[in-house]
Amino acid sequence: MVYNSPVLFDKSATMVEKFTVRQKRRKLLIISTLPREAGLIQQLLDESNGQQQYELIEIHDEFSLKNIGDVLNRQKMGTQLYILAPWDEAVTIFTEAIEAGFSEDEIQTHILGEKKRYVYCMKCYHLQEVEVDETDTICYHCQISLEIGPFFSRERKGYIGYPYNPALVIAN
Amino acid sequence: MFESTNLDLFPYPFHNIKEGSNYRYSNDLRKLDRDRMNCVRVTPEYEKQIKRKRQLLIEQPNVRFQSYPHTMEMQWEVAEMLMTMAVEAHPEHFKLEKNGSQWTFHNLILNEKESFIFGDASSIELEPLDLIGRHFATDFVLMVNRDDNLYLEVAQESYAALFSPHWNKGMTFDEIHGPVPFVSRTGVPLAEKVRQFLLTNVLPGEPWTRINWNLMANRWDVNYETHDTWGPTRYLVTPENAGELVRLRVEEQFFYRMPRSNAILFVLNTQFLAMKDLAQRPEWLNQTYSILSDIPKPMADYKGFTPFIEPTVEYLKNLVQKVSLQAK
Numbered sequence: 084m085v086y087n088s089p090v091l092f093d094k095s096a097t098m099v100e101k102f103t104v105r106q107k108r109r110k111l112l113i114i115s116t117l118p119r120e121a122g123l124i125q126q127l128l129d130e131s132n133g134q135q136q137y138e139l140i141e142i143h144d145e146f147s148l149k150n151i152g153d154v155l156n157r158q159k160m161g162t163q164l165y166i167l168a169p170w171d172e173a174v175t176i177f178t179e180a181i182e183a184g185f186s187e188d189e190i191q192t193h194i195l196g197e198k199k200r201y202v203y204c205m206k207c208y209h210l211q212e213v214e215v216d217e218t219d220t221i222c223y224h225c226q227i228s229l230e231i232g233p234f235f236s237r238e239r240k241g242y243i244g245y246p247y248n249p250a251l252v253i254a255n
Numbered sequence: 256m257f258e259s260t261n262l263d264l265f266p267y268p269f270h271n272i273k274e275g276s277n278y279r280y281s282n283d284l285r286k287l288d289r290d291r292m293n294c295v296r297v298t299p300e301y302e303k304q305i306k307r308k309r310q311l312l313i314e315q316p317n318v319r320f321q322s323y324p325h326t327m328e329m330q331w332e333v334a335e336m337l338m339t340m341a342v343e344a345h346p347e348h349f350k351l352e353k354n355g356s357q358w359t360f361h362n363l364i365l366n367e368k369e370s371f372i373f374g375d376a377s378s379i380e381l382e383p384l385d386l387i388g389r390h391f392a393t394d395f396v397l398m399v400n401r402d403d404n405l406y407l408e409v410a411q412e413s414y415a416a417l418f419s420p421h422w423n424k425g426m427t428f429d430e431i432h433g434p435v436p437f438v439s440r441t442g443v444p445l446a447e448k449v450r451q452f453l454l455t456n457v458l459p460g461e462p463w464t465r466i467n468w469n470l471m472a473n474r475w476d477v478n479y480e481t482h483d484t485w486g487p488t489r490y491l492v493t494p495e496n497a498g499e500l501v502r503l504r505v506e507e508q509f510f511y512r513m514p515r516s517n518a519i520l521f522v523l524n525t526q527f528l529a530m531k532d533l534a535q536r537p538e539w540l541n542q543t544y545s546i547l548s549d550i551p552k553p554m555a556d557y558k559g560f561t562p563f564i565e566p567t568v569e570y571l572k573n574l575v576q577k578v579s580l581q582a583k
Contacts, residue, residue: 086425088321134265205422205479208317227483234433236427245479251487 093198102127109161111137116168154181203241266507268468304392308413319422324410329516367398396521414525415478459514467506493565497570498531544571
Protein backbone atom coordinates (compact mmCIF):
# COMPACT_ATOMS: atom_id res chain seq x y z
CA MET A 84 0.00 0.00 0.00
CA VAL A 85 1.20 3.48 -0.73
CA TYR A 86 0.01 6.62 0.97
CA ASN A 87 -2.56 7.55 -1.65
CA SER A 88 -4.01 4.05 -2.01
CA PRO A 89 -7.80 4.08 -1.86
CA VAL A 90 -9.33 3.12 1.48
CA LEU A 91 -12.84 1.93 2.17
CA PHE A 92 -15.04 4.49 3.88
CA ASP A 93 -18.78 5.09 4.00
CA LYS A 94 -18.76 7.44 0.99
CA SER A 95 -16.27 5.41 -1.07
CA ALA A 96 -16.87 5.63 -4.81
CA THR A 97 -17.11 1.84 -4.81
CA MET A 98 -20.21 1.71 -2.60
CA VAL A 99 -23.32 0.50 -4.42
CA GLU A 100 -26.82 -0.57 -3.51
CA LYS A 101 -27.02 -2.89 -6.49
CA PHE A 102 -24.24 -4.56 -8.48
CA THR A 103 -23.97 -3.67 -12.15
CA VAL A 104 -22.13 -5.31 -15.03
CA ARG A 105 -19.22 -3.40 -16.58
CA GLN A 106 -19.38 -4.39 -20.21
CA LYS A 107 -15.69 -4.15 -20.97
CA ARG A 108 -14.70 -6.52 -18.16
CA ARG A 109 -13.97 -10.10 -19.10
CA LYS A 110 -14.65 -11.64 -15.74
CA LEU A 111 -16.86 -11.04 -12.72
CA LEU A 112 -15.29 -12.03 -9.40
CA ILE A 113 -17.84 -12.06 -6.62
CA ILE A 114 -16.63 -12.40 -3.06
CA SER A 115 -19.39 -12.87 -0.56
CA THR A 116 -19.32 -13.66 3.11
CA LEU A 117 -23.02 -14.22 3.41
CA PRO A 118 -24.64 -16.71 1.05
CA ARG A 119 -28.14 -15.65 2.06
CA GLU A 120 -27.73 -12.55 -0.11
CA ALA A 121 -27.95 -14.77 -3.16
CA GLY A 122 -30.62 -12.53 -4.70
CA LEU A 123 -28.17 -9.67 -5.26
CA ILE A 124 -25.70 -12.03 -6.90
CA GLN A 125 -28.30 -13.68 -9.06
CA GLN A 126 -29.44 -10.25 -10.27
CA LEU A 127 -25.89 -9.50 -11.40
CA LEU A 128 -25.54 -12.84 -13.16
CA ASP A 129 -28.88 -12.33 -14.88
CA GLU A 130 -27.70 -8.94 -16.11
CA SER A 131 -24.47 -10.47 -17.39
CA ASN A 132 -26.54 -13.10 -19.16
CA GLY A 133 -23.56 -15.39 -19.60
CA GLN A 134 -21.52 -12.85 -21.53
CA GLN A 135 -18.75 -12.78 -18.94
CA GLN A 136 -16.99 -15.54 -17.12
CA TYR A 137 -17.70 -15.42 -13.40
CA GLU A 138 -16.26 -16.83 -10.19
CA LEU A 139 -18.10 -16.83 -6.90
CA ILE A 140 -16.09 -17.12 -3.71
CA GLU A 141 -18.11 -17.63 -0.56
CA ILE A 142 -16.23 -17.05 2.65
CA HIS A 143 -17.50 -18.85 5.69
CA ASP A 144 -14.70 -18.54 8.22
CA GLU A 145 -11.79 -16.40 9.27
CA PHE A 146 -9.29 -18.78 7.74
CA SER A 147 -10.58 -18.34 4.19
CA LEU A 148 -10.86 -14.57 4.70
CA LYS A 149 -7.17 -14.49 5.57
CA ASN A 150 -6.36 -16.26 2.32
CA ILE A 151 -8.40 -13.95 0.13
CA GLY A 152 -5.21 -12.20 -0.98
CA ASP A 153 -4.18 -15.33 -2.88
CA VAL A 154 -7.47 -15.37 -4.76
CA LEU A 155 -7.14 -11.70 -5.67
CA ASN A 156 -3.50 -11.96 -6.69
CA ARG A 157 -4.16 -14.66 -9.26
CA GLN A 158 -6.78 -12.59 -11.11
CA LYS A 159 -6.00 -11.34 -14.60
CA MET A 160 -6.54 -7.90 -16.09
CA GLY A 161 -10.15 -7.21 -16.93
CA THR A 162 -11.61 -8.65 -13.74
CA GLN A 163 -14.40 -6.71 -12.04
CA LEU A 164 -14.59 -7.37 -8.31
CA TYR A 165 -17.85 -7.44 -6.36
CA ILE A 166 -17.61 -7.40 -2.57
CA LEU A 167 -20.67 -8.42 -0.58
CA ALA A 168 -19.94 -8.45 3.13
CA PRO A 169 -20.46 -6.78 6.50
CA TRP A 170 -18.19 -3.80 7.16
CA ASP A 171 -15.12 -5.37 8.78
CA GLU A 172 -14.87 -8.21 6.29
CA ALA A 173 -15.47 -5.80 3.39
CA VAL A 174 -12.58 -3.65 4.59
CA THR A 175 -10.28 -6.69 4.68
CA ILE A 176 -11.28 -7.78 1.17
CA PHE A 177 -11.11 -4.24 -0.22
CA THR A 178 -7.65 -3.64 1.25
CA GLU A 179 -6.35 -6.93 -0.13
CA ALA A 180 -7.82 -6.05 -3.53
CA ILE A 181 -6.03 -2.69 -3.60
CA GLU A 182 -2.84 -4.44 -2.57
CA ALA A 183 -3.33 -6.87 -5.45
CA GLY A 184 -3.59 -3.96 -7.90
CA PHE A 185 -7.32 -3.37 -8.31
CA SER A 186 -8.40 0.23 -8.80
CA GLU A 187 -11.58 1.70 -7.31
CA ASP A 188 -13.09 1.61 -10.77
CA GLU A 189 -12.71 -2.17 -10.77
CA ILE A 190 -14.49 -2.69 -7.44
CA GLN A 191 -18.11 -2.54 -6.36
CA THR A 192 -18.88 -2.91 -2.67
CA HIS A 193 -22.22 -3.70 -1.08
CA ILE A 194 -22.19 -3.56 2.70
CA LEU A 195 -24.48 -5.84 4.62
CA GLY A 196 -25.64 -4.11 7.77
CA GLU A 197 -24.22 -0.85 9.13
CA LYS A 198 -21.36 1.03 7.56
CA LYS A 199 -18.68 2.32 9.91
CA ARG A 200 -17.49 5.89 10.08
CA TYR A 201 -14.43 7.36 11.75
CA VAL A 202 -13.52 10.87 12.90
CA TYR A 203 -10.00 12.22 13.25
CA CYS A 204 -9.57 14.62 16.17
CA MET A 205 -7.63 17.65 14.96
CA LYS A 206 -6.66 18.54 18.52
CA CYS A 207 -4.83 15.32 19.50
CA TYR A 208 -4.78 13.34 16.19
CA HIS A 209 -6.75 10.43 17.61
CA LEU A 210 -8.97 8.36 15.30
CA GLN A 211 -12.22 6.96 16.63
CA GLU A 212 -15.41 5.36 15.38
CA VAL A 213 -18.62 7.39 15.37
CA GLU A 214 -22.21 6.65 14.49
CA VAL A 215 -23.10 7.09 10.84
CA ASP A 216 -25.47 10.01 11.51
CA GLU A 217 -23.49 11.73 14.29
CA THR A 218 -22.62 15.36 13.66
CA ASP A 219 -20.80 16.01 16.96
CA THR A 220 -18.88 13.85 19.34
CA ILE A 221 -16.37 13.91 22.19
CA CYS A 222 -12.82 12.76 21.56
CA TYR A 223 -12.18 9.68 23.73
CA HIS A 224 -8.52 10.60 23.94
CA CYS A 225 -8.42 14.33 24.78
CA GLN A 226 -12.09 14.86 25.74
CA ILE A 227 -12.55 17.86 23.49
CA SER A 228 -15.83 18.40 21.65
CA LEU A 229 -15.62 17.71 17.93
CA GLU A 230 -17.79 18.86 15.09
CA ILE A 231 -17.60 16.18 12.41
CA GLY A 232 -16.84 17.79 9.06
CA PRO A 233 -17.62 16.47 5.58
CA PHE A 234 -13.99 16.01 4.48
CA PHE A 235 -12.24 12.66 4.51
CA SER A 236 -8.51 11.94 4.55
CA ARG A 237 -7.10 8.72 3.13
CA GLU A 238 -3.90 9.43 5.02
CA ARG A 239 -5.70 9.83 8.38
CA LYS A 240 -8.48 7.35 7.51
CA GLY A 241 -11.26 9.45 8.96
CA TYR A 242 -13.43 12.53 8.63
CA ILE A 243 -12.11 15.79 9.98
CA GLY A 244 -13.09 16.53 13.58
CA TYR A 245 -13.02 20.27 14.28
CA PRO A 246 -12.37 20.95 17.98
CA TYR A 247 -14.73 23.44 19.61
CA ASN A 248 -15.78 24.72 22.98
CA PRO A 249 -19.53 24.03 23.42
CA ALA A 250 -19.91 26.67 26.14
CA LEU A 251 -18.72 29.39 23.80
CA VAL A 252 -20.84 28.20 20.92
CA ILE A 253 -23.97 28.43 23.08
CA ALA A 254 -22.97 31.93 24.18
CA ASN A 255 -22.83 32.98 20.54
CA MET B 256 3.47 42.27 15.95
CA PHE B 257 3.88 41.30 12.29
CA GLU B 258 1.82 44.04 10.75
CA SER B 259 3.38 45.36 7.58
CA THR B 260 5.14 48.60 8.29
CA ASN B 261 6.42 49.22 4.78
CA LEU B 262 3.31 49.52 2.67
CA ASP B 263 5.38 49.60 -0.50
CA LEU B 264 6.22 45.94 0.21
CA PHE B 265 2.65 44.98 1.14
CA PRO B 266 1.03 42.86 -1.60
CA TYR B 267 -2.26 44.75 -1.72
CA PRO B 268 -4.72 42.21 -3.17
CA PHE B 269 -7.15 44.37 -5.12
CA HIS B 270 -4.80 46.19 -7.49
CA ASN B 271 -6.21 44.38 -10.48
CA ILE B 272 -9.83 45.06 -9.68
CA LYS B 273 -11.23 47.99 -11.56
CA GLU B 274 -12.54 50.87 -9.48
CA GLY B 275 -16.21 50.34 -8.69
CA SER B 276 -16.03 46.60 -9.44
CA ASN B 277 -16.44 43.92 -6.84
CA TYR B 278 -14.45 40.87 -5.88
CA ARG B 279 -15.56 37.46 -7.13
CA TYR B 280 -13.71 34.18 -7.34
CA SER B 281 -12.00 33.52 -10.62
CA ASN B 282 -8.86 31.99 -11.99
CA ASP B 283 -6.66 35.00 -11.32
CA LEU B 284 -3.23 33.49 -11.94
CA ARG B 285 -0.67 35.71 -13.66
CA LYS B 286 2.62 34.77 -15.23
CA LEU B 287 5.50 36.34 -13.36
CA ASP B 288 7.62 38.88 -15.17
CA ARG B 289 11.31 38.02 -15.31
CA ASP B 290 12.20 40.66 -12.71
CA ARG B 291 9.56 39.32 -10.27
CA MET B 292 10.39 35.59 -10.47
CA ASN B 293 12.41 35.56 -7.25
CA CYS B 294 10.17 34.84 -4.26
CA VAL B 295 12.67 35.72 -1.53
CA ARG B 296 11.58 38.87 0.29
CA VAL B 297 13.21 40.54 3.26
CA THR B 298 10.69 42.88 4.87
CA PRO B 299 11.18 45.00 8.02
CA GLU B 300 9.32 42.21 9.87
CA TYR B 301 11.72 39.48 8.70
CA GLU B 302 13.41 38.75 12.02
CA LYS B 303 10.17 38.72 14.01
CA GLN B 304 8.49 36.47 11.49
CA ILE B 305 11.40 34.01 11.40
CA LYS B 306 11.45 33.89 15.18
CA ARG B 307 7.74 33.15 15.29
CA LYS B 308 7.97 30.56 12.50
CA ARG B 309 10.79 28.67 14.21
CA GLN B 310 9.00 28.80 17.55
CA LEU B 311 5.93 27.18 15.97
CA LEU B 312 8.05 24.54 14.23
CA ILE B 313 9.81 23.67 17.47
CA GLU B 314 6.67 23.64 19.61
CA GLN B 315 4.39 21.88 17.11
CA PRO B 316 6.57 19.92 14.69
CA ASN B 317 3.78 17.53 13.73
CA VAL B 318 1.37 20.35 13.04
CA ARG B 319 3.75 22.57 11.09
CA PHE B 320 5.87 20.26 8.98
CA GLN B 321 4.88 17.11 7.15
CA SER B 322 6.58 15.04 4.48
CA TYR B 323 6.96 11.53 3.10
CA PRO B 324 10.29 9.74 3.35
CA HIS B 325 10.51 9.41 -0.44
CA THR B 326 10.63 13.20 -0.91
CA MET B 327 14.22 13.81 0.18
CA GLU B 328 15.61 14.32 -3.31
CA MET B 329 12.74 16.66 -4.17
CA GLN B 330 13.38 18.61 -0.97
CA TRP B 331 17.05 19.07 -1.82
CA GLU B 332 16.05 20.45 -5.20
CA VAL B 333 13.74 23.00 -3.56
CA ALA B 334 16.34 23.89 -0.92
CA GLU B 335 18.90 24.54 -3.66
CA MET B 336 16.49 26.80 -5.53
CA LEU B 337 15.65 28.80 -2.40
CA MET B 338 19.27 29.30 -1.38
CA THR B 339 20.17 30.35 -4.92
CA MET B 340 17.27 32.81 -5.04
CA ALA B 341 18.20 34.24 -1.65
CA VAL B 342 21.74 34.95 -2.77
CA GLU B 343 20.55 36.48 -6.04
CA ALA B 344 17.89 38.68 -4.41
CA HIS B 345 19.89 39.75 -1.36
CA PRO B 346 23.64 39.14 -1.71
CA GLU B 347 24.07 41.51 1.22
CA HIS B 348 22.08 39.15 3.46
CA PHE B 349 22.75 35.63 2.15
CA LYS B 350 25.80 33.75 0.89
CA LEU B 351 26.25 30.22 -0.43
CA GLU B 352 29.66 28.53 -0.47
CA LYS B 353 30.08 25.34 -2.45
CA ASN B 354 33.09 23.13 -2.11
CA GLY B 355 32.14 20.08 -4.13
CA SER B 356 29.09 18.68 -2.38
CA GLN B 357 30.08 20.35 0.90
CA TRP B 358 27.90 23.47 1.02
CA THR B 359 27.55 26.27 3.56
CA PHE B 360 24.58 28.64 3.52
CA HIS B 361 25.16 31.89 5.39
CA ASN B 362 22.32 33.98 6.75
CA LEU B 363 24.02 37.30 7.55
CA ILE B 364 20.86 38.89 8.98
CA LEU B 365 20.68 36.28 11.74
CA ASN B 366 24.42 35.64 11.77
CA GLU B 367 23.87 31.93 11.19
CA LYS B 368 25.27 29.29 8.88
CA GLU B 369 24.08 25.87 7.78
CA SER B 370 26.78 23.43 6.65
CA PHE B 371 25.84 20.15 5.00
CA ILE B 372 26.70 17.68 2.27
CA PHE B 373 24.30 18.56 -0.50
CA GLY B 374 22.01 15.61 -1.22
CA ASP B 375 22.93 13.75 1.96
CA ALA B 376 20.07 13.96 4.46
CA SER B 377 22.22 12.32 7.11
CA SER B 378 24.44 15.42 7.18
CA ILE B 379 21.62 17.52 8.68
CA GLU B 380 19.34 17.13 11.68
CA LEU B 381 16.18 18.37 9.99
CA GLU B 382 14.83 17.48 6.56
CA PRO B 383 16.25 19.67 3.77
CA LEU B 384 13.18 21.86 3.20
CA ASP B 385 12.46 22.09 6.92
CA LEU B 386 16.02 23.28 7.54
CA ILE B 387 16.37 25.80 4.71
CA GLY B 388 12.73 26.87 4.98
CA ARG B 389 13.45 28.17 8.48
CA HIS B 390 15.51 30.97 6.92
CA PHE B 391 12.54 32.32 5.00
CA ALA B 392 9.37 33.85 6.35
CA THR B 393 7.30 32.26 3.61
CA ASP B 394 5.46 28.95 3.84
CA PHE B 395 6.17 26.10 1.43
CA VAL B 396 3.97 23.40 -0.02
CA LEU B 397 5.35 20.88 -2.51
CA MET B 398 2.68 19.34 -4.72
CA VAL B 399 3.85 16.31 -6.67
CA ASN B 400 2.45 15.79 -10.16
CA ARG B 401 1.05 12.29 -10.72
CA ASP B 402 -1.95 10.90 -12.61
CA ASP B 403 -2.95 14.34 -13.91
CA ASN B 404 -3.23 15.57 -10.36
CA LEU B 405 -1.13 17.26 -7.71
CA TYR B 406 -0.50 15.57 -4.36
CA LEU B 407 0.67 17.34 -1.24
CA GLU B 408 3.84 15.53 -0.19
CA VAL B 409 5.79 18.16 1.75
CA ALA B 410 4.57 21.23 3.63
CA GLN B 411 6.07 23.72 6.05
CA GLU B 412 3.41 26.12 7.24
CA SER B 413 3.38 28.71 9.96
CA TYR B 414 0.63 31.07 8.79
CA ALA B 415 -2.19 28.68 8.09
CA ALA B 416 -5.55 29.91 6.89
CA LEU B 417 -7.91 26.96 7.28
CA PHE B 418 -5.13 24.63 6.31
CA SER B 419 -3.06 22.06 8.13
CA PRO B 420 -0.03 20.22 6.75
CA HIS B 421 -0.93 17.35 9.08
CA TRP B 422 -4.50 17.06 7.83
CA ASN B 423 -3.85 17.89 4.19
CA LYS B 424 -0.84 15.58 3.81
CA GLY B 425 -1.25 13.24 0.86
CA MET B 426 -4.35 14.96 -0.46
CA THR B 427 -4.90 15.87 -4.06
CA PHE B 428 -5.25 19.51 -5.10
CA ASP B 429 -9.01 18.95 -5.49
CA GLU B 430 -9.35 17.37 -2.04
CA ILE B 431 -7.51 20.25 -0.37
CA HIS B 432 -9.84 22.67 -2.09
CA GLY B 433 -12.91 20.55 -1.35
CA PRO B 434 -14.35 23.32 0.82
CA VAL B 435 -14.26 25.83 -2.09
CA PRO B 436 -17.99 26.16 -2.84
CA PHE B 437 -17.67 27.85 -6.23
CA VAL B 438 -17.88 26.82 -9.86
CA SER B 439 -16.53 28.58 -12.92
CA ARG B 440 -18.76 30.24 -15.48
CA THR B 441 -18.73 27.01 -17.47
CA GLY B 442 -19.93 25.03 -14.47
CA VAL B 443 -16.60 23.31 -13.79
CA PRO B 444 -15.60 23.32 -10.11
CA LEU B 445 -13.14 26.16 -9.68
CA ALA B 446 -10.52 23.98 -7.98
CA GLU B 447 -10.50 21.56 -10.92
CA LYS B 448 -10.18 24.42 -13.38
CA VAL B 449 -7.26 25.96 -11.47
CA ARG B 450 -5.54 22.58 -11.16
CA GLN B 451 -5.72 22.03 -14.90
CA PHE B 452 -4.41 25.54 -15.44
CA LEU B 453 -1.46 24.97 -13.11
CA LEU B 454 -0.59 21.62 -14.67
CA THR B 455 -0.65 23.06 -18.16
CA ASN B 456 0.93 26.46 -17.64
CA VAL B 457 3.39 26.26 -14.77
CA LEU B 458 6.50 25.12 -16.58
CA PRO B 459 10.18 25.06 -15.63
CA GLY B 460 11.46 28.64 -15.74
CA GLU B 461 7.92 30.03 -16.07
CA PRO B 462 6.53 30.66 -12.58
CA TRP B 463 3.07 32.09 -11.97
CA THR B 464 1.52 34.06 -9.15
CA ARG B 465 -1.79 35.02 -7.62
CA ILE B 466 -2.84 36.86 -4.51
CA ASN B 467 -5.22 35.29 -2.04
CA TRP B 468 -6.76 37.33 0.75
CA ASN B 469 -8.80 36.92 3.87
CA LEU B 470 -9.72 38.75 7.05
CA MET B 471 -8.46 37.62 10.43
CA ALA B 472 -9.85 38.59 13.81
CA ASN B 473 -7.02 39.00 16.26
CA ARG B 474 -5.14 35.96 14.95
CA TRP B 475 -2.10 35.43 12.76
CA ASP B 476 -2.82 31.85 12.06
CA VAL B 477 -6.05 29.87 11.88
CA ASN B 478 -5.57 26.16 11.50
CA TYR B 479 -7.90 23.27 12.19
CA GLU B 480 -5.96 22.27 15.30
CA THR B 481 -6.80 25.51 17.10
CA HIS B 482 -10.37 25.90 15.86
CA ASP B 483 -11.67 25.88 19.46
CA THR B 484 -9.46 28.90 20.29
CA TRP B 485 -9.90 31.20 17.32
CA GLY B 486 -13.47 30.25 16.44
CA PRO B 487 -15.04 32.20 19.33
CA THR B 488 -12.68 35.20 19.04
CA ARG B 489 -14.34 36.04 15.74
CA TYR B 490 -17.40 37.13 17.72
CA LEU B 491 -15.51 39.71 19.77
CA VAL B 492 -15.19 42.18 16.90
CA THR B 493 -17.24 45.39 17.17
CA PRO B 494 -17.33 48.52 14.98
CA GLU B 495 -15.24 50.16 17.72
CA ASN B 496 -12.41 47.64 17.91
CA ALA B 497 -12.33 46.30 14.32
CA GLY B 498 -9.53 48.73 13.40
CA GLU B 499 -7.20 47.03 15.87
CA LEU B 500 -8.50 43.45 15.85
CA VAL B 501 -9.25 42.81 12.19
CA ARG B 502 -6.45 42.47 9.67
CA LEU B 503 -6.39 42.10 5.96
CA ARG B 504 -4.45 38.87 5.56
CA VAL B 505 -2.80 38.68 2.17
CA GLU B 506 -1.13 35.60 0.80
CA GLU B 507 1.03 36.24 -2.24
CA GLN B 508 1.35 32.84 -3.87
CA PHE B 509 4.14 31.78 -6.21
CA PHE B 510 4.07 28.58 -8.24
CA TYR B 511 7.29 27.03 -9.52
CA ARG B 512 7.62 23.87 -11.60
CA MET B 513 10.64 22.02 -10.28
CA PRO B 514 12.62 20.87 -13.31
CA ARG B 515 13.98 17.63 -11.87
CA SER B 516 11.03 16.26 -9.89
CA ASN B 517 8.31 17.89 -12.03
CA ALA B 518 6.55 18.81 -8.77
CA ILE B 519 5.02 22.27 -8.31
CA LEU B 520 6.30 24.29 -5.37
CA PHE B 521 3.79 26.69 -3.79
CA VAL B 522 5.51 29.54 -1.96
CA LEU B 523 3.15 31.53 0.26
CA ASN B 524 4.15 35.00 1.37
CA THR B 525 1.70 36.05 4.09
CA GLN B 526 1.44 39.66 5.20
CA PHE B 527 -1.02 41.48 7.40
CA LEU B 528 -2.45 44.96 7.39
CA ALA B 529 -4.62 46.20 10.26
CA MET B 530 -7.88 47.80 9.16
CA LYS B 531 -6.85 51.03 10.87
CA ASP B 532 -3.70 51.20 8.70
CA LEU B 533 -5.76 51.33 5.51
CA ALA B 534 -6.16 55.01 6.35
CA GLN B 535 -2.53 55.50 5.26
CA ARG B 536 -3.61 54.70 1.68
CA PRO B 537 -7.08 56.27 1.18
CA GLU B 538 -7.46 54.63 -2.24
CA TRP B 539 -6.92 51.21 -0.64
CA LEU B 540 -9.34 52.10 2.15
CA ASN B 541 -12.11 53.16 -0.23
CA GLN B 542 -11.70 50.11 -2.42
CA THR B 543 -11.50 47.64 0.47
CA TYR B 544 -14.60 49.17 2.03
CA SER B 545 -16.44 48.90 -1.29
CA ILE B 546 -15.40 45.27 -1.83
CA LEU B 547 -16.14 44.09 1.70
CA SER B 548 -19.55 45.79 1.63
CA ASP B 549 -20.56 43.53 -1.21
CA ILE B 550 -19.12 40.14 -0.30
CA PRO B 551 -21.59 37.31 -0.99
CA LYS B 552 -22.38 35.26 2.10
CA PRO B 553 -21.12 31.92 0.69
CA MET B 554 -17.74 33.58 0.13
CA ALA B 555 -17.67 35.05 3.65
CA ASP B 556 -18.66 31.63 5.04
CA TYR B 557 -15.92 29.89 3.09
CA LYS B 558 -13.31 32.40 4.15
CA GLY B 559 -14.55 32.15 7.73
CA PHE B 560 -15.21 35.82 8.43
CA THR B 561 -19.03 35.85 8.43
CA PRO B 562 -19.13 36.41 12.24
CA PHE B 563 -17.28 39.75 11.99
CA ILE B 564 -17.85 41.09 8.49
CA GLU B 565 -20.68 43.40 9.56
CA PRO B 566 -18.80 45.25 12.34
CA THR B 567 -15.74 45.43 10.09
CA VAL B 568 -17.69 47.07 7.27
CA GLU B 569 -19.25 49.45 9.78
CA TYR B 570 -15.80 50.37 11.05
CA LEU B 571 -14.52 50.96 7.51
CA LYS B 572 -17.56 53.10 6.67
CA ASN B 573 -16.77 55.34 9.63
CA LEU B 574 -13.08 55.43 8.72
CA VAL B 575 -13.85 56.39 5.11
CA GLN B 576 -15.95 59.30 6.37
CA LYS B 577 -13.27 60.38 8.82
CA VAL B 578 -10.46 60.28 6.24
CA SER B 579 -12.60 62.07 3.71
CA LEU B 580 -13.40 64.86 6.23
CA GLN B 581 -9.70 65.22 7.07
CA ALA B 582 -8.88 65.59 3.39
CA LYS B 583 -11.29 68.53 2.98
